[in-house]
Amino acid sequence: MSVATAAETPLLSAHLVVVRAQWSLDLELRVHAGSVTALLGPNGAGKTTALQALAGLRRLDGGRIELDGQLLDEPNRGHWVPPEAREVGLVFQEHLLFPHLSARDNVAFGLRARGMAKPAARLRADQWLSRMELAAEAGRRPRQLSGGQAQRVAVARALATDPRLLLLDEPLAALDAGTRMAVRTGLRRHLDEFGGATVIVTHDPLDALVLADEIVVIENGRVVQQGSPSSVARHPRTRYVAQLVGLNLLRGAAERGQVVVDGGGALAITDEHAGPVFIVIRPSAIAVYSHQPHGSPRNSWPAVLSSIEQQGHAVRLAATGPPDVVVDVTPDAVADMRLSPGSQVWLSVKATDLVVYAA
Amino acid sequence: MTTATRAAAAVRAKRRRQPYTLIALAAVGLVFLVLPIVGLLVRAPWRALPHQLATREVTTALRLSLETATVSTVFALLLGVPIAWCLVRLDIPARGLLRALTVLPLVLPPVAGGIALLLAYGRHGVAGQWLFQASGWSLPFTTPGVVVAQTFVAMPFLIVSVEGALRAVDPRYDAAAATLGASKSFTFRHVTLPMLAPGIAAGAVLCWARALGEFGATITFAGSYPGTTQTMPIQVYLALQDNPDGAIALSIVLLVVSVAVLAGLRDRWLAR
Numbered sequence: 001m002s003v004a005t006a007a008e009t010p011l012l013s014a015h016l017v018v019v020r021a022q023w024s025l026d027l028e029l030r031v032h033a034g035s036v037t038a039l040l041g042p043n044g045a046g047k048t049t050a051l052q053a054l055a056g057l058r059r060l061d062g063g064r065i066e067l068d069g070q071l072l073d074e075p076n077r078g079h080w081v082p083p084e085a086r087e088v089g090l091v092f093q094e095h096l097l098f099p100h101l102s103a104r105d106n107v108a109f110g111l112r113a114r115g116m117a118k119p120a121a122r123l124r125a126d127q128w129l130s131r132m133e134l135a136a137e138a139g140r141r142p143r144q145l146s147g148g149q150a151q152r153v154a155v156a157r158a159l160a161t162d163p164r165l166l167l168l169d170e171p172l173a174a175l176d177a178g179t180r181m182a183v184r185t186g187l188r189r190h191l192d193e194f195g196g197a198t199v200i201v202t203h204d205p206l207d208a209l210v211l212a213d214e215i216v217v218i219e220n221g222r223v224v225q226q227g228s229p230s231s232v233a234r235h236p237r238t239r240y241v242a243q244l245v246g247l248n249l250l251r252g253a254a255e256r257g258q259v260v261v262d263g264g265g266a267l268a269i270t271d272e273h274a275g276p277v278f279i280v281i282r283p284s285a286i287a288v289y290s291h292q293p294h295g296s297p298r299n300s301w302p303a304v305l306s307s308i309e310q311q312g313h314a315v316r317l318a319a320t321g322p323p324d325v326v327v328d329v330t331p332d333a334v335a336d337m338r339l340s341p342g343s344q345v346w347l348s349v350k351a352t353d354l355v356v357y358a359a
Numbered sequence: 360m361t362t363a364t365r366a367a368a369a370v371r372a373k374r375r376r377q378p379y380t381l382i383a384l385a386a387v388g389l390v391f392l393v394l395p396i397v398g399l400l401v402r403a404p405w406r407a408l409p410h411q412l413a414t415r416e417v418t419t420a421l422r423l424s425l426e427t428a429t430v431s432t433v434f435a436l437l438l439g440v441p442i443a444w445c446l447v448r449l450d451i452p453a454r455g456l457l458r459a460l461t462v463l464p465l466v467l468p469p470v471a472g473g474i475a476l477l478l479a480y481g482r483h484g485v486a487g488q489w490l491f492q493a494s495g496w497s498l499p500f501t502t503p504g505v506v507v508a509q510t511f512v513a514m515p516f517l518i519v520s521v522e523g524a525l526r527a528v529d530p531r532y533d534a535a536a537a538t539l540g541a542s543k544s545f546t547f548r549h550v551t552l553p554m555l556a557p558g559i560a561a562g563a564v565l566c567w568a569r570a571l572g573e574f575g576a577t578i579t580f581a582g583s584y585p586g587t588t589q590t591m592p593i594q595v596y597l598a599l600q601d602n603p604d605g606a607i608a609l610s611i612v613l614l615v616v617s618v619a620v621l622a623g624l625r626d627r628w629l630a631r
Binding site: 161 | 529531536553556
């Protein structure tokens with residue numbers, strides 16, 4: 001294979017079809033060498049099933065998986081390569097380091113399983129641990145490691161066998177918020193150095209935005225949106241994606257400077273649009289009043305608060321309109337207006353704060 | 360009702376709710392369990408003990424018991440660990456029935472077990488007759504027969520213990536090993552077995568203790584020949600007829616072994 005075709009042909013080319021009684025997965029994936037694709041979706045969307053199929057822990061019912069020119073799974077032709085014969089590394093959510101082995105022997109495990117002699121395998125393992133800044137922890141058992149350290153050992157263990165495809169299943173979900181930030185940043189660096197293809201499964205949009213070059217959003221086993229992190233964040237195409245990135249997403253029909261929102265209500269817009277559109281509203285762009293506001297904002301509507309949640313320094317209100325939106329306000333505003341679930345309020349938003357694009 | 364009287368009533372109710380009946384029954388049960396051990400220690404002929412234990416019959420029986428119990432435990436490990444693994448990890452039909460069959464000797468009266476062994480492996484037994492026709496040799500009333508009887512009765516203890524330990528091991532460790540390129544047998548040797556080691560050790564100790572104390576199946580299947588099939592428990596039983604002090608002395612030895620076994624399992628059973 002020449003260098004030119006290697007650059008053009010995806011390293012991983014997969015059409016994953018898994019059929020269950022209640023549910024099915026049908027997903028196309030192409031990942032180039034050195035590139036990271038994130039599978040983003042709610043629980044039960046089929047992300048983990050997709051990873052298991054790629055790793056060989058679950059057989060496909062249809063489609064095919066090809067990695068670096070090697071056919072791994074194609075049920076129609078009766079072809080299947082077992083997990084131990086695939087050049088695929090998998091990092092599990094709960095790291096699953098072998099509890100009876102030291103960090104060093106965990107990393108050396110894959111090399112030992114492939115027949116490398118113990119001293120050589122341990123030497124390689126130590127090199128990997130140094131790269132992960134874990135040289136001092138090489139002799140420790142997994143239970144003596146912090147959550148972040150254990151997860152880095154798990155990444156080293158998967159990379160030590162030199163896989164062509166690296167799979168990460170919610171690698172940061174089991175970590176606390178502070179650790180997650182540090183591990184995420186470190187992981188980004190290691191993924192940049194990794195020459196193979198990477199598929200990362202997550203339900204955390206921040207993981208996807210930071211770690212991935214390409215985001216594939218799946219819901220109910222189907223791709224609902226695909227693109228670069230910035231395009232997905234800026235133009236969410238489903239309510240789920242919008243909520244993930246912390247935005248309100250409304251759908252409606254635009255006509256003569258206003259959008260009639262599906263499900264009720266109408267909003268004035270400044271852009272020229274006609275036909276079906278998406279409207280994105282930042283939660284902090286919406287103002288809350290206890291009485292109908294007079295004067296300037298044209299877009300105001302009555303709503304009932306259904307929930308109030310503290311989120312960092314802001315308080316997020318879920319309001320039932322129509323249209324239904326989430327609103328971020330300060331804790332002071334909640335106290336001043338005595339807001340509680342069930343409160344009757346008026347919401348308003350400036351037309352210039354609406355982002356409108358064709359659906 | 361005032362607040363004060365209500366509080367007093369609550370205190371009385373709390374006192375009444377103390378489960379005195381349960382505590383009393385538990386105390387009776389404890390005395391019932393401990394008293395025989397106390398009796399054994401009180402009546403033991405401590406001064407004559409070394410003399411009683413130094414006799415030829417005793418040392419022979421003791422050595423035979425230790426040897427056969429150890430060999431039985433090795434066989435139980437060799438066969439029982441795979442049985443436990445299959446019961447937990449294989450998707451087999453009628454798993455419940457298979458498990459019931461493998462642990463049946465646990466509840467079967469050992470004498471009945473001995474009879475069953477005779478009918479299976481005896482000179483005219485279902486399988487034993489082929490062995491006898493082919494080699495002119497049969498298991499009953501031989502030292503290997505003792506091992507067979509002990510293994511039959513004691514192996515279920517090992518199976519149950521290992522099965523419990525295996526159930527506690529997350530099967531995703533196998534998946535992790537597979538994605539790292541490990542074959543099934545490499546995974547079994549380097550992941551499953553080490554993670555099971557405490558469970559296997561506990562099961563082996565239990566199994567060994569049960570084999571050491573085996574009486575009913577052994578005497579039925581292997582008889583009581585000094586030097587070849589007369590194990591410690593049988594020796595104790597026979598000694599009781601004509602030399603009660605000797606029987607007590609032998610029981611003390613078995614008690615010491617049992618305490619040692621408990622000490623070996625202390626992390627599992629004696630912790631809190």
